[in-house]
Amino acid sequence: MKELTNKNTELIQRVNWLMINRWYAVIGVIIVSVVAKFLIKIDISLINIMSATLLLFAENIIGLYYIKKIISEKDKTKQYHRLKRNINCQISFDLIVLTILIHYLGGIESPFLLAFFFHIPGASILLSKRETVIQTSLAVLLISMLTFFEFYDILPHHCFCIKKANVTIPDLYSDIYYVYKALGAFIISLYILIYISTSIGTRLRNQEDQYEEAILKLNKKDELKNEYVLRLTHDIKGHISAIQSSLSVVKTGVFAEIDPRNQEFINRAYRRTYALIKFIKDLLRLTKMRQGDDFERKTFSFKDMLYECVKEVESNAETKSIEIISKIDEKIDTITGDGFSLKEITSNMMLNAVKYTPVNGKISLEAYDYVDFIRIIISDSGIGVPEEDIPHIFEEFYRGSNVDKKKIEGTGVGLAIAKNVIKQHKGDIWVENIQTGGTKFIYDIPKI
Amino acid sequence: MEKQKILIVDDDLDILAALSAILKNAEYEVVSAESKKEGLEKLKSSKPDIAILDVMMETSQAGFEMTREIRKISGFEKLPIIMLTSVGDITGVNFQAAMSDSDWLPADSYIEKPIEPEELIEEIRNLLDNKQ
Incomplete structure (x- = not known):
């Protein structure tokens, strides 16, 4: 099980990713609808589409405000639950806006129904399996309601087509067989898609957890090694220091003049212990630094x-x-x-x-x-x-x-x-x- | 002139012997102790002019504690104290930072092991000169 702090940071990163993509979606919808209206001359209501896009825009602004508040939350458990709630709200709201857009782009006849097929798997990265199923069911419910409301004329149908004088527009939305076929295909495909994407997602997530665990284990081993080196070098240094101090007493000829032949070898021994002490000091410094302390500002x-x-x-x-x-x-x-x-x-x-x-x-x-x-x-x-x-x-x-x-x-x-x-x-x-x-x-x- | 007296405290008997030899050779009178407790007793009985203390003795901070205890004994509030340190000391404190906090570590200076005789004698002379 990952630590909650890590989990939260990861969720915050992912929700940021979701919101960045939402900005792209806003820009994308505006460009596509303008192109469709003025270049391809498809008969769509720009005002309605822009209003729906404005909803997405507002959602992101509000989302950003709440995420900022959540980031400053100290209690990690509370932060986790608030994040989860925020993410679920955002995704549900996305689905509602998407349904409104689909309504203006032809309802059950709309080729943009495909948008659900990338939004839901994308969102499932942020959600648990259960939440993904609930969100998918919300999408299914919304589209089914839209379709039947249009079918029973409770809502007006907007055609996503080019109006020409001698072309009759097939009103598929009012054809009960088409409605069942299209809606059925939509629902089945969506559930299969989320089944596949969540299984892959779970597998990847498990793998990621395993890697993280392995890294944690390695770090712990490294810490142990550092501890060990510190202890060991400290003990060695105690002995060398005593040797060096004793040598320096002899070397300086405290008690008696030393025969130059002896002096040479004392000097050699002294130089080597000196070098060894320098090495140990460096090793200690390095190990302490790797432990992360020994640093003042x-x-x-x-x-x-x-x-x-x-x-x-x-x-x-x-x-x-x-x-x-x-x-x-x-x-x-x-x-x-x-x-x-x-x-x-x-x-x-x-x-x-x-x-x-x-x-x-x-x-x-x-x-x-x-x-x-x-x-x-x-x-x-x-x-x-x-x-x-x-x-x-x-x-x-x-x-x-x-x-x-x-x-x-x-x-x-x-x-x-x-x-x-x-x-x-x-x-x-x-x-x-x-x-x-x-x-x-x-x-x-x-x-x- | 009477010889000046130096108290040296270190749990490493070889270091103690080397220190003692260096200091005696420099015409000082040496009183040595192997622990904080013995050091404090000898301090009171022999009244040294300067004290040299190892940091890590029976505990990793025994030397630090000893400086504070010395300051509480009347007559030793201003006794010059030299700490003997070692880069590898696992005391759990940053020595440089501790030296700048004179309440926590009321020592006058420090010398790093291994001991260099000239360096040590010079430091002792400095501190004793300042005292006078």
């Missing part, structure tokens, strides 16, 4: 943040004699988002640029102010990203195939974090190769 100066990033990267760049060119638009002001994460990913991407740029190279940070968003471009003059890696570069644990993994350290998680952060801000991030060599990492971040 505050208004902060984006420009200041960019300058801070440049400052942070400067020392790294200096050790490789890399020049940082920053082109930050002075217009850039504040944005609302997670300043901590955005700063982290921006300086991270700049550090990446430094990492992959050879000694004496250049990296640049450009920031442009567009009306709704800010575009950041971080370019390096490094080894570039092979074309086949571009679609995967933001995946977790993915590292470029041209990266010498022994020489350039990396966890393969940094860009995945960047992508997650940008996604949380409803922004966009991508990578481009520069023709003359090097790579551009670009992200757009909405200001609000």
Whole structure:
């Protein structure tokens, strides 16, 4: 069983679809009747047809008003019942208007009786099986009444025909055999049609439910996995932290000078635990982000943040004699988002640029102010990203195939974090190769 | 001049040992405790100049609770407190946000594990200088 909230959203979507189609119907009827009257010269009463169309128009206006009220309803059960009632009323009213139109277009003789054959299956998407049968029976009752009222002259008959001097118009509506045949065929066909359409509909709906259930199960499993990773990495991190802290005591020679031969190996161990801690930290961040928390929204100066990033990267760049060119638009002001994460990913991407740029190279940070968003471009003059890696570069644990993994350290998680952060801000991030060599990492971040 | 006294509280004995070594080497007197309860007792008996507390001890928020309890003890309303945190801490609160709420987390600063000796000593000196 689907949750009521989901069910309601789905119904609201479908009722919107119904109402959009009703606007089309209004336009369609107007165009068709004008064409029929003036081009084909069929003898129809435009005023009557337009009045019936006006009813459809009014129905949609009233429908929209009520749907708006229903959407704001907090109680989901109440909302569901009100939606159901609204939908049934709309469909019944459609059938009445359709019958009025049929009346003006020839009654039982009208070829537009076919309109019922698409309206009812269409509406059945919104209805339960029982409701569909009731609505169909209403349609049958309305058309039968119309036919017999015309037959017994209680209502006038409007002919849907071209009036010419020497053509006699067959008054089929008053021929009892024709009336029985036509009405019988109409009723039987309509019931068969709704039988078929509701069976298909039920099957499709069941399938849809199954898919949704499967997705729900998968999401739950993913959540469990995230929990598991969090627990596991937390426990591992406790041990590594203790190792690293102990190592740093020895490394700094707190108690005694260390033999340089030993120092080398302590340094090696220290570097590796450091790298492992960095990896665990990244993994934790990523997992927490995937759980959906770890995201705060505050208004902060984006420009200041960019300058801070440049400052942070400067020392790294200096050790490789890399020049940082920053082109930050002075217009850039504040944005609302997670300043901590955005700063982290921006300086991270700049550090990446430094990492992959050879000694004496250049990296640049450009920031442009567009009306709704800010575009950041971080370019390096490094080894570039092979074309086949571009679609995967933001995946977790993915590292470029041209990266010498022994020489350039990396966890393969940094860009995945960047992508997650940008996604949380409803922004966009991508990578481009520069023709003359090097790579551009670009992200757009909405200001609000 | 008398040595300044530092109270360190952490349930990880290896971290405690490393901290103690670093601080003793920097000429501080160290009092260590393995739990919140022991920490509060030693705080009262030894009257430290500064306290360094782990966040996750017997409970995931024991360190946070301890800061509030310290502030209630007379004479320690202004005791400098450094929190030891870890990115992977599963405390159920956003640490950065908690740090900005000085009623909920009345600590003066924080240091992320693993401990870097220079960083730690510098932070302690800063806080002790400000106190004087």
